[in-house]
Amino acid sequence: MQINYNLKTASERRTEQFEPKENVGFGNLRTDHMFLMDYRDGEWRDPRIVPYGPFEIAPGAIALHYGQSVFEGAKAFKHDDDEIYTFRLNKNAERLNRSADIICIPALDESMQLEAINALIDVDRLWFPMQEDACLYIRPFIFATEDRLSVSPSEEYTFCVILSPSGPYYSDGFDKAIRLLISERFHRAVPGGTGASKAAGNYAASLKAGRAAAEYGAAQVLYLDANNKQIEEVGAMNHFHVLKDGTVIIPTFTDTILKSITSESILELGDVLGCVVRQETVMLDKFIADIESGEIIEAGGFGTAAVVSPVGSYIFEDNRIVTVGDGHVGKHTRRIYQVLTDIQKGKVEGPQGWMQLVNRVT
Ligand code: PLP
Ligand code: COI
Numbered sequence: 623m624q625i626n627y628n629l630k631t632a633s634e635r636r637t638e639q640f641e642p643k644e645n646v647g648f649g650n651l652r653t654d655h656m657f658l659m660d661y662r663d664g665e666w667r668d669p670r671i672v673p674y675g676p677f678e679i680a681p682g683a684i685a686l687h688y689g690q691s692v693f694e695g696a697k698a699f700k701h702d703d704d705e706i707y708t709f710r711l712n713k714n715a716e717r718l719n720r721s722a723d724i725i726c727i728p729a730l731d732e733s734m735q736l737e738a739i740n741a742l743i744d745v746d747r748l749w750f751p752m753q754e755d756a757c758l759y760i761r762p763f764i765f766a767t768e769d770r771l772s773v774s775p776s777e778e779y780t781f782c783v784i785l786s787p788s789g790p791y792y793s794d795g796f797d798k799a800i801r802l803l804i805s806e807r808f809h810r811a812v813p814g815g816t817g818a819s820k821a822a823g824n825y826a827a828s829l830k831a832g833r834a835a836a837e838y839g840a841a842q843v844l845y846l847d848a849n850n851k852q853i854e855e856v857g858a859m860n861h862f863h864v865l866k867d868g869t870v871i872i873p874t875f876t877d878t879i880l881k882s883i884t885s886e887s888i889l890e891l892g893d894v895l896g897c898v899v900r901q902e903t904v905m906l907d908k909f910i911a912d913i914e915s916g917e918i919i920e921a922g923g924f925g926t927a928a929v930v931s932p933v934g935s936y937i938f939e940d941n942r943i944v945t946v947g948d949g950h951v952g953k954h955t956r957r958i959y960q961v962l963t964d965i966q967k968g969k970v971e972g973p974q975g976w977m978q979l980v981n982r983v984t
Contacts, residue, residue, distance in 0.1 A: 727775070
């Protein structure tokens with residue numbers, strides 16, 4: 623792919639490695655550039671890296687009205703050799719296409735996605751924030767740009783990648799277990815719907831639920847299936863729990879659960895973690911009874927942004943609270959976080975191919 627570079631002038635660009643004095647937080651900052659590519663006349667064309675800035679978009683663009691837009695979230699890390707490595711980006715590229723297919727967006731060759739992201743990180747590599755637990759958060763997305771008000775798939779799209787120099791997702795750190803609201807009122811996905819995709823609309827639909835969670839003092843909602851029988855996932859994370867023998871259980875992926883790359887990684891790391899990690903259908907009644915009997919000792923969420931989010935308690939809409947174990951971060955949850963983040967940071971070697979060097983292209 624021939625990428626056209628339209629870079630900021632040397633004096634406008636960052637010239638020294640980013641060394642923030644304070645925690646930069648998650649998702650707040652942007653780098654100097656973004657990657658763009660358009661879909662027109664049946665093909666993806668015009669790959670380019672340009673200064674980060676506003677788009678010109680038609681007021682009638684389909685994405686603005688009907689939400690035909692998908693996104694991904696991935697991370698890159700700096701290792702001791704001072705090079706930047708992406709974590710399992712091929713899985714994100716694959717999933718972007720799966721999400722795209724679910725809402726009729728044309729696929730974008732996965733190797734092109736990887737090349738685009740590589741080139742962008744390379745151009746903005748000085749933006750990697752040199753601080754504890756930092757990463758470059760990678761946000762690729764595709765949105766429908768055709769100016770048309772009838773409801774059918776757009777004929778035109780833009781693929782964009784932006785980067786966010788980020789610190790840890792939870793500013794309180796990993797030591798604080800969160801509370802989740804178990805809601806029977808809000809549902810994130812239904813069979814045959816778009817729940818297994820990272821379609822933008824899924825997240826718009828979760829906003830009201832997020833507000834309700836906050837009213838209950840909870841960080842997020844733990845969604846149930848449409849019949850309120852099974853545990854599905856959290857708004858931006860898969861869910862897991864740990865049995866007293868150390869077995870880690872993640873709800874089986876279905877078309878109402880996003881196939882989390884973090885969950886897939888934990889499933890693949892079972893041997894390294896020294897415990898069984900498996901998937902099964904998780905029934906709400908049994909889940910709660912098992913917490914109360916002590917059969918379940920830990921729980922949490924898996925996702926790129928936070929990696930592992932320990933859950934200390936659940937609250938129901940009638941204000942009933944169920945505390946997991948002693949309500950604090952458990953040793954299994956801690957170990958999972960440690961093992962995965964050590965691999966990401968290059969402290970220990972992970973499975974073949976998980977970390978990919980960002981080549982110096984420019
Ligand atoms: N579930 C939902 C709905 C999400 O938005 C995310 C975040 O991407 C996840 C799960 C976790 O997926 P991953 O581990 O690939 O980030
Ligand atoms: C991620 O974990 O990367 C996500 O995409 C979640 C996001 C909605 C913050």
